[in-house]
Amino acid sequence: MKEFLAELRGAVFATFVLAVVCCGIYPLVVFGLAQVLFPALANGSLIMDAGGTVRGSGLIGQAFASAKYFHSRPSAAGIGYDASNSGGSNLGPTSKVLYQEIQERVAASRAENGLSVSDPVPADAVTASASGLDPDISPRNAEIQAPRVAKARGLAIEQVLKLVRANTRPPGLGFLGAPRVNVLRLNLALDIAVPGEQTRPSHQRGCIENMARSGHKIALDAPAVAGLPTLHDSCIGPAK
Amino acid sequence: MHTSGWIELAFFVGALVLITKPMGLYLMRVLDAKGKTRLDPLLKPLERLTYRLMGVKPDEEQDWKRYTFAMLLFSLVSCLFTYAILRLQLLLPLNPQRFGPMPPDLAFNTAVSFTSNTNWQNYGGESTLSYFSQMVGLAFQNFVSAGVGIALAAALVRGIARHSSRTLGNFWVDLVRTAYYLLLPICLVFAVFLVSQGMIQNFNPYTKARLIEPYQLPVEKKDDKGGTVLDASGRPVMDEQTVNEQIIAQGPVASQVAIKMLGTNGGGFFNANASHPFENPTPLSNFIQMLAILSIGSGLTYYLGRMVKNQKHGWSVWSAMVVLFLAGVLLAWWAESTGNPIHQRLGVVASDGNMEGKEVRFGIFNSALFATITTDASCGAVNSMLDSFTPLGGFVPLFNIQLGEIIFGGVGAGLYGMIVFVVLAVFIAGLMVGRTPEYLGKKIQAYDVKMAMLALLVLCLSILGFSAWAAVSQWGLAGLNNSGPHGLSEILYAYSSGTGNNGSAFAGLAGNTPWYNTTLGLAMLIGRFLMMVPIMALAGSLARKKVAPASSGTFPVSGGTFIALLLGTVLLIGALSFLPALALGPIVEHFLMIHGRLF
Numbered sequence: 001m002k003e004f005l006a007e008l009r010g011a012v013f014a015t016f017v018l019a020v021v022c023c024g025i026y027p028l029v030v031f032g033l034a035q036v037l038f039p040a041l042a043n044g045s046l047i048m049d050a051g052g053t054v055r056g057s058g059l060i061g062q063a064f065a066s067a068k069y070f071h072s073r074p075s076a077a078g079i080g081y082d083a084s085n086s087g088g089s090n091l092g093p094t095s096k097v098l099y100q101e102i103q104e105r106v107a108a109s110r111a112e113n114g115l116s117v118s119d120p121v122p123a124d125a126v127t128a129s130a131s132g133l134d135p136d137i138s139p140r141n142a143e144i145q146a147p148r149v150a151k152a153r154g155l156a157i158e159q160v161l162k163l164v165r166a167n168t169r170p171p172g173l174g175f176l177g178a179p180r181v182n183v184l185r186l187n188l189a190l191d192i193a194v195p196g197e198q199t200r201p202s203h204q205r206g207c208i209e210n211m212a213r214s215g216h217k218i219a220l221d222a223p224a225v226a227g228l229p230t231l232h233d234s235c236i237g238p239a240k
Numbered sequence: 241m242h243t244s245g246w247i248e249l250a251f252f253v254g255a256l257v258l259i260t261k262p263m264g265l266y267l268m269r270v271l272d273a274k275g276k277t278r279l280d281p282l283l284k285p286l287e288r289l290t291y292r293l294m295g296v297k298p299d300e301e302q303d304w305k306r307y308t309f310a311m312l313l314f315s316l317v318s319c320l321f322t323y324a325i326l327r328l329q330l331l332l333p334l335n336p337q338r339f340g341p342m343p344p345d346l347a348f349n350t351a352v353s354f355t356s357n358t359n360w361q362n363y364g365g366e367s368t369l370s371y372f373s374q375m376v377g378l379a380f381q382n383f384v385s386a387g388v389g390i391a392l393a394a395a396l397v398r399g400i401a402r403h404s405s406r407t408l409g410n411f412w413v414d415l416v417r418t419a420y421y422l423l424l425p426i427c428l429v430f431a432v433f434l435v436s437q438g439m440i441q442n443f444n445p446y447t448k449a450r451l452i453e454p455y456q457l458p459v460e461k462k463d464d465k466g467g468t469v470l471d472a473s474g475r476p477v478m479d480e481q482t483v484n485e486q487i488i489a490q491g492p493v494a495s496q497v498a499i500k501m502l503g504t505n506g507g508g509f510f511n512a513n514a515s516h517p518f519e520n521p522t523p524l525s526n527f528i529q530m531l532a533i534l535s536i537g538s539g540l541t542y543y544l545g546r547m548v549k550n551q552k553h554g555w556s557v558w559s560a561m562v563v564l565f566l567a568g569v570l571l572a573w574w575a576e577s578t579g580n581p582i583h584q585r586l587g588v589v590a591s592d593g594n595m596e597g598k599e600v601r602f603g604i605f606n607s608a609l610f611a612t613i614t615t616d617a618s619c620g621a622v623n624s625m626l627d628s629f630t631p632l633g634g635f636v637p638l639f640n641i642q643l644g645e646i647i648f649g650g651v652g653a654g655l656y657g658m659i660v661f662v663v664l665a666v667f668i669a670g671l672m673v674g675r676t677p678e679y680l681g682k683k684i685q686a687y688d689v690k691m692a693m694l695a696l697l698v699l700c701l702s703i704l705g706f707s708a709w710a711a712v713s714q715w716g717l718a719g720l721n722n723s724g725p726h727g728l729s730e731i732l733y734a735y736s737s738g739t740g741n742n743g744s745a746f747a748g749l750a751g752n753t754p755w756y757n758t759t760l761g762l763a764m765l766i767g768r769f770l771m772m773v774p775i776m777a778l779a780g781s782l783a784r785k786k787v788a789p790a791s792s793g794t795f796p797v798s799g800g801t802f803i804a805l806l807l808g809t810v811l812l813i814g815a816l817s818f819l820p821a822l823a824l825g826p827i828v829e830h831f832l833m834i835h836g837r838l839f
Contacts, residue, residue, distance in 0.1 A: 006295060007310045010412050011317040013294040015380075018419055019321070021286070022383040023376040026424055027441075027495035030431040034441035034494060037432065042441045044490060044518065046449070054449045057488055059438055059517040064453050073600070077512070079457060083488040084366055084446055086512035088597040088625035090748030092726035093580045094829055096838040098596065098628075106587045123579070123592030129599050130515030130607075130624045136600035140589070175244035175251070177523025178603030187452060 047184070056184055057083075061135040064187060067112065068152035070137070070145050070164075072183045073124055074105060077132025089128045102126050113144050136180035139168055155193065163189050241577050245605035249569065252530065252609070253562065259535050260558065264542020270421045271394040271543070273298050273413045283420050290416050301407035304780025307395055308773060310411040311388055315355055315769070318384055323351035325377035326369075335370035336445035342368065349757035354381035356768035357389055357650055359500075359507030359620050359743035360734075360760060362752040366489035366510050371443055374509060379496045386503030386536075387418040389652030392772055393540055396656045399779030400680060401547040403787045408779055422536070423502060430532060431498035438521030441494040446487050454484035493518055501532040504650040506620030506743045514610070514623040515599050526606055526623060533619045537648035540655040548680050552798035557658060560806045564647045565616050568636045572608040575632035582836050594633065597625030608633065611744075615640035618650030620743025627721065627730065627746040631830035634746070638733050638826065641740040643814040644699060650741060656775050662797070663692045663778070665809040669795045678794055681787040691778040695771045699739055700817045702766045706735040706759055707821065715755035721748025724839030725832065729825035734760060739767035 034042035045058040056062050061072045063081045078085035091098035105126035110119060122141040142164045150160040167186040171177045269275035277283075291298050302310065325332065326347040330340050342350065346362055353360045359382075365374065391414035398408050435441050461469040461477040469477045493509045497519055500507060510516040520526050538558065545554020577593040584590045593604040602610070607624035614621050615637035626634055640647060646658040663679060667689050670677025677684040710716030710731045720727040730746040737744055738760040745751075751760060796802060 003306070007306075007313050008317075010294045010296055010310065011314040014290075014314060014384075014412060014415065015318050015321050017290045017293055018384055018416070019376060019380050022419060022424065022499075023380045026428065027375050027379070027492050029428065030435070030495040030498075031441050031443070031492060033432050034435040038435050041438050042435050042494075043444065044440050044442070044447060044488060045438055046447060046488075054447055055452055056449045056486060057447075057517075059521055060486070060488055061517075062451055062453070062486060063455060065455050066453060069453055079483070081486065083449075083486050085364065086366065086489075086510050086516050087364070088512065088515070088628060088747070090625055090627040090721050090746070091596065092627055092722040092729075092746075092748070092829075093582070093594070093596075093630050093833050094724055094726055094837060094839050095722050099582060099586075099838055102583050102588065102596075103586050110587075117587075119587070120589040121587055123583075123588050123595035124600050126583075126588060127596040127598075130597045130622070131510075131512035131517060131599060133512070133517055134599050134601075135517055138592070138600055140592075171244055172523050172527075175247040176527055177601050177606055180600045184452065191452075 047188070058182065058185060059135055060133050062184055064183065066152070067148050069187045069190070070142060070149060070181075070183050071125075073134050073137060074101070074126065074128045075132040075134075076128040081133060083133055086131045086133055088130045088132060109144075113148050115144065135182050135184060137183055139164070139179050139181055142168075142181045142186070149190065153190065159193065160190070163193060241573055242605065245573065248527070248605065249609070252527070253566075255531055256534055256538055259531070260538045260542050263535055263539025264546060264554070267422070267536075267539050267543040268546055270417050271390070271414060273410065273417070275417075277421055279421055279425060287416060287420055291412070294412060296410070296412040298410060298413045301410055303406045304395070304399075304408055304776045304783070307408050307411045308776040311392065311772070312769065314384075314411070314415070315388065318381065319351050319355040322354055322377045322381055323347050325373055326350055329370045329373045329377075332370065332372045334372040334375070334443060336443075337370070339368060339370050345754045345757040346752055349761045350378075352761040352764050353743065354378050354505070354507060355385055356741050356764045357381075357385035357503070357505055357618060357653065358738060358741040358764045358768070359505045360738055360745065360751075360764065361507055361511075361743070362757055362760070364511030365508055366491070371491050374496060375492050378507060379499060382496065382499040382503050382505040382507070383419050383423055384415065386423060386499070386505065386651045387415045389650055390418045390422070390536065390540075391415050391652065392776065393652035393655040396659055396775060396779040397544050397547045399781075399783040400544075400659070400682070401549075402783045403682070403785060405783045408776075408783055423499060426502055427495070427498040430502065430528070431494040433528065434494045434497055434525055437525035438517070439494040439497060439525065440490060440518045441492050442490055443492060444490045446489050449486045449488055451484050451486055454482055456480045457483050489518075497529070498532075500621060501529045501619065502536065502651075504533055504537070504617045504619040506614060506618075508621060514621045515602075515625070520623055523601055523606060526602055526610065529621070530610055530613050533613050533617045533621070534648045536651040537617055537654040540652065544655060544659075550680065550798065553680070556798040556803050557662065557806070560803045560810075561616075561647045561658070563803070563807060564643070564810070565612065568612040568616065568640055568647070569609055572612050572629075572633045572636040573605055575630045575636075576608045577604045578630070580630055580833065582833060582838070585836070594628070594630050597628030599623065611637045612640065614744055615742055616645065616647035616649070618645040618653055618741045618743075620737065622744050625747060626733070626744060627748045631726075631729075631826040631833055634729065634733075635822065635826035635830075637744060638729070638736060639814065639818070639822065641736045641742045642703065642818045643810055644696070645740050645742060646810065653741065660692045660695050660775065660778075661810050661813070662806060663688060664813070665802070665806045666795055666797065667692075668809060669805055673793070673795070675793055678788065679782075680797060681790060681794075682782055682785040683788065688778055688781055691774040691781070694774040696813060698766060698770045698774075702739040702763050703732075703736050704817070704821060706739070706763050707732045710735070710756075710759065713755075715753060719750040719753060719756055721750065722839065724837075725825050725829040726839065729829065732821055732825050735763050738763035741767050
């Protein structure tokens, strides 16, 4: 009994002390360091418009439907791109449901992008991601969408492809991960590229020019680099 | 199978080799009650204070029974602590979304899951748990369940290294020193690095973002009382609802992910785990997370070699692990890049591989590598949805778990699991040459083999027993997300993962029912504690033995023959136990997929 009580005291106080150190002090120290060193990243890489309204996160995908925007991947998160309910379809390789979904998506992708019925469609364009929040599409997926977007916006295809390339991240160090195009970032760049928005206030134009000068290298998912504007400092084109 | 994948694989193995020795040497200091580290000026006072509060005398060692008892009691108390937090989260701070209490069966499952280092999740983190529940209720177990695993591995290694000794060390000292000197410092640096990649660390309420392009969503029309309005034919009337907002979940993620990986816990802050962009923002964060999963397990093999004064033995065990690791990676990578012929016939680019349930930034290779690593270890974090893997791609993580997660393995658990196989391998070698089997100069006797076999049989019985039960029960079939052989794979994976204390899932399985919560909870308890007790008994028995000098007839526990024998033992036992079940799940599904069969 004495031994039991001795070990019980050990167990209770070990729980208490380790909880204070590992679950109180440790996360708060990380919180402090993160908020001082990488405030924009630690708060979700949020993108704000000139009015200070949060329009999304550079790391989290959004759904796009109209022809003038590049479309994100299919999403199984909630009703689609629900960033408070992440997840994949979890449909297996021999699933009839998945088969039908992919069949429909392939047909839709061919129709909206003007492909022939024998043209292959990039896998990422017709499959749901793991998180349902995938911010990226493959460069090939962006390429097949580019003519549609260019046509809908009355832009030259070269101009659109140039923006695609500007928003493509190569694999880290040349081999880490896959090349990827951030859809939200690309679409925001497109909105800026559209001419003829006469109502745009002058301070926004200034912002846009700043962005253009920095080559859109606003710290979105890259480490904040001294000299580059962070997300909170940046601004984006007007909402459509 | 692109070149970049081969380069990354080479880098990964290279990095693993490089960290193994420094990690092993550091473990020598941490797991020695009198060990000195550079952090002593900072942490020694805290360590002493902790012992004083606990009433522990750090230089008093425990025999195997006392050590095991302390471990079990601590696990019980800490499990109740987590359970209480999950039930009471509404009354506790840091709950900006006002999440209510977790129901009892789910809270039992979750508390057991994190206590046993499983981190199986029948809930979605961002839609269920407050920041306090995550940061204190769950992350606490991330630290201490890892600490318990490492402590037990240390005790077993001491049992092997010592002779004519009754004691195996002091559980409390091992636990506290592991947390303070090993886990906390590495996590601190790791977490800040993760934030630099874009991982979040805040306590903000969920952010409302105004969408760039709002869209219309058909919803059922409701009348004034909230009932569904039906048309003449009895179908619900659909209304267009404009979605113009995205609610972005936030939280103290980085601090929790660091220990989730380093401690091979694997429980995701978010439902989508390490595939969520906030939980794994870049391929670099992904690479370092994968390395973190295997780092301590790999270092422990060096620790083993150093402790038993036979470094070649440590490296031989390491080599056997690497062989199994590479075999798994290559099979999963091949299967996922070959993709699904059914979908390819629909017009999906064949060279893209199987992208269902995968993130573009990781691509095929990093998804296959991560899935292999997370199940080599008992981590269970996922950066892609295993349920959507091709049959053979999903076979790899499933079989990895069923082999006992001894390929580096969970922190501590991997090493003691592998030592069980080593004991069996030398036993088989002894039988083959007709000598009393010896392991590092100690005679392996009936008692030791019984304990080793008990540890393995418990796993086998729990996995196959519960799977069989669920597969013939209403409650079991009700949870399936897929039919046909894939449905059986979902069940088999769940109990393998639970019993193996892995925590990854074929996540389509709707496990949040009282039946699944309870049976999976039991499987996790069995897999953790009914395995630990025989292993501690084995440790106690080995420690008591005398050492006989090596002779020309002694079977060497290093070199090619030993590695081959060890691999053979692992594969033979794994295959004999689980191939029949696997044949009905992923293996038959593979052939059906090739023939275009759908379910």
